[in-house]
Amino acid sequence: MPPRRPPRRAAPGGPGGALPKTPGLPLGLLAPPGIPSFPAGYGPVPGDFTTWVTWPLGFCAQKICLRAHQSVAQTLTSGTLTLDVVDEDPYGAWAAGAGNKWTAPYTGWYEVTVAVYSTGAAIWLAASMSVTGGTRFDGDNVNATTGNTGGATATQYVAMIGGLDYVTPQCNASASFTTEVVVPGRCSSMEVVFLSE
Amino acid sequence: MVNAQVAVSLAAGSYSYYYGQRIPVSGTGGQFSMPVTAKLVKSVTTGFDQVSLAARQTSGGSLSALISASKLPYMQLKWVSAAAGTAGLIIPPSDPWPAPPAIVTSAFLNRNVRDAVQFLIYPPVFEAYDNATAQSIASATTFPLAGVPVSLDTTFADTWAAFGTASSTWTAPVSGLYYCYGQAALTCGANSLSMAAGLTVTSPLYNAGAAVTIWGGAQNTGTGQGNVAVVRKRVRLLGGDTIQLAAWQRDSSAASAPVITGPGTSASTSRLLTIWVAQ
Numbered sequence: 472m473p474p475r476r477p478p479r480r481a482a483p484g485g486p487g488g489a490l491p492k493t494p495g496l497p498l499g500l501l502a503p504p505g506i507p508s509f510p511a512g513y514g515p516v517p518g519d520f521t522t523w524v525t526w527p528l529g530f531c532a533q534k535i536c537l538r539a540h541q542s543v544a545q546t547l548t549s550g551t552l553t554l555d556v557v558d559e560d561p562y563g564a565w566a567a568g569a570g571n572k573w574t575a576p577y578t579g580w581y582e583v584t585v586a587v588y589s590t591g592a593a594i595w596l597a598a599s600m601s602v603t604g605g606t607r608f609d610g611d612n613v614n615a616t617t618g619n620t621g622g623a624t625a626t627q628y629v630a631m632i633g634g635l636d637y638v639t640p641q642c643n644a645s646a647s648f649t650t651e652v653v654v655p656g657r658c659s660s661m662e663v664v665f666l667s668e
Numbered sequence: 669m670v671n672a673q674v675a676v677s678l679a680a681g682s683y684s685y686y687y688g689q690r691i692p693v694s695g696t697g698g699q700f701s702m703p704v705t706a707k708l709v710k711s712v713t714t715g716f717d718q719v720s721l722a723a724r725q726t727s728g729g730s731l732s733a734l735i736s737a738s739k740l741p742y743m744q745l746k747w748v749s750a751a752a753g754t755a756g757l758i759i760p761p762s763d764p765w766p767a768p769p770a771i772v773t774s775a776f777l778n779r780n781v782r783d784a785v786q787f788l789i790y791p792p793v794f795e796a797y798d799n800a801t802a803q804s805i806a807s808a809t810t811f812p813l814a815g816v817p818v819s820l821d822t823t824f825a826d827t828w829a830a831f832g833t834a835s836s837t838w839t840a841p842v843s844g845l846y847y848c849y850g851q852a853a854l855t856c857g858a859n860s861l862s863m864a865a866g867l868t869v870t871s872p873l874y875n876a877g878a879a880v881t882i883w884g885g886a887q888n889t890g891t892g893q894g895n896v897a898v899v900r901k902r903v904r905l906l907g908g909d910t911i912q913l914a915a916w917q918r919d920s921s922a923a924s925a926p927v928i929t930g931p932g933t934s935a936s937t938s939r940l941l942t943i944w945v946a947q
Contacts, residue, residue: 517764517765517766517767518765520765520772521764521765524780524781525762525763525764525765525780528760528762528780528781528784528785528788529760529762531760531788532759532760532762532784532787532788532946532947533946533947534845534945534946534947536845536902536945536946538845538902538904558904559904582744582746584900584901584902586885586900586901588885589885595699596885597702599738606737606738607738608738608739609700609702609738609739610702610704611689611702611703611704612699612700612701612702612739613691613885613887613888614691614692614699614887614888615885615886615887615888616861616862616886616887616888616918618809618918619810619811619861619862619864619886619918620811620883620885620886621885621886621887622864622883622884622885622886622887623885624704624884624898624899624900626704626744626900627742627744628744628746643738645699653811655869655874655875655880655882656811656813656866656880656881656882656883657811657882657883657885660901662901662902664845664902664945664946666746
């Protein structure tokens with residue numbers, strides 16, 4: 472009697488296993504891979520190797536990420552930076568607008584970097600971020616000078632639950648200022664990269 | 669002034685302190701100084717090598733670290749590459765698996781499994797610094813589109829041999845998203861106002877292919893002494909695109925500022941670092 476084959480795991484993108492092609496992502500949108508098992512006596516088919524090998528390696532190469540920047544100046548003292556241009560968001564996790572945020576598509580550790588730039592005001596300027604509406608966390612704090620673009624950057628490793636937690640780019644200054652928008656040299660931005668489950 | 673540092677002890681030896689951003693201590697009520705740094709560390713002895721966060725300040729008295737819900741000292745550490753591996757591989761190609769009657773060949777497995785794993789555990793990683801090349805940065809009132817390049821004469825790590833010391837230019841070996849960090853160390857004059865570090869990128873993806881510097885923003889400087897500014901950015905690049913470290917400074921007397929040289933373990937130095945992150 473031939474060995475029973477375990478049910479094939481449902482492939483992301485549809486039962487046919489064909490992933491939608493996303494620019495920059497040759498394999499489409501991949502989920503963090505599960506741990507494969509190899510039952511004795513099981514006769515694998517090509518689709519199994521795609522699931523066991525191709526997709527996990529593809530996920531490790533592609534990563535989940537976001538890059539967004541600001542092209543329209545904003546005046547504020549402290550609060551959310553409005554990033555109006557999305558350079559890349561392959562998982563479609565960015566929500567635009569005044570309260571813009573990026574929601575983690577999958578649970579895991581993410582490296583989040585926020586940069587803020589000010590136009591020529593003599594202020595103290597810190598780049599910050601907030602996770603799921605929580606306390607703002609300040610990073611680099613710089614004493615910016617009059618007459619030149621000030622800038623600060625914050626980088627954090629953030630654990631987020633997929634579909635639930637989100638990160639918001641923010642800043643914290645000692646006085647009201649207007650953001651600098653010289654693209655790409657001096658403009659506020661946020662970058663997110665998946666690190667680990 | 670206050671410095672962020674990375675303290676490294678290899679093979680249970682004494683610590684070396686690698687200097688990062690150096691900025692004036694706040695001195696302003698309600699404000700905090702928070703210098704940052706980034707450093708590649710090559711671990712050689714499992715179970716013995718250690719990395720710690722350190723700082724140095726020259727206020728003449730003691731300073732307390734700020735600990736609050738929104739501000740506190742922190743260190744982040746992640747593995748980026750094996751110590752040795754195979755360079756020059758392609759990014760994992762993810763070819764479709766052969767279906768019968770085609771067979772799975774050794775060439776297919778080597779390309780899609782062996783080489784894919786080897787690439788992911790030994791991606792392009794690079795760091796270089798200015799150990800001894802004398803140079804000065806002229807004062808400028810405004811930021812130039814492309815900054816003054818800083819010479820980097822010594823390579824700390826270059827897994828894919830992507831850096832040319834003669835031109836102090838790093839060339840992306842493969843396309844992808846790269847983590848880039850630069851720090852510029854200058855001895856600022858008595859009338860110094862501010863300085864900044866930048867990443868000069870030459871890529872069809874930015875500024876129509878003409879060189880453009882991504883600046884870290886101007887920071888106030890401590891006059892008549894060393895200052896270090898930093899820039900951090902994840903930059904999408906095509907294979908063949910280049911990055912140089914740039915510096916800028918402004919002095920009310922238009923004085924030039926010499927670049928501080930050295931290994932970066934007893935004082936600051938200028939440094940450029942790149943790490944392949946993703947396809």
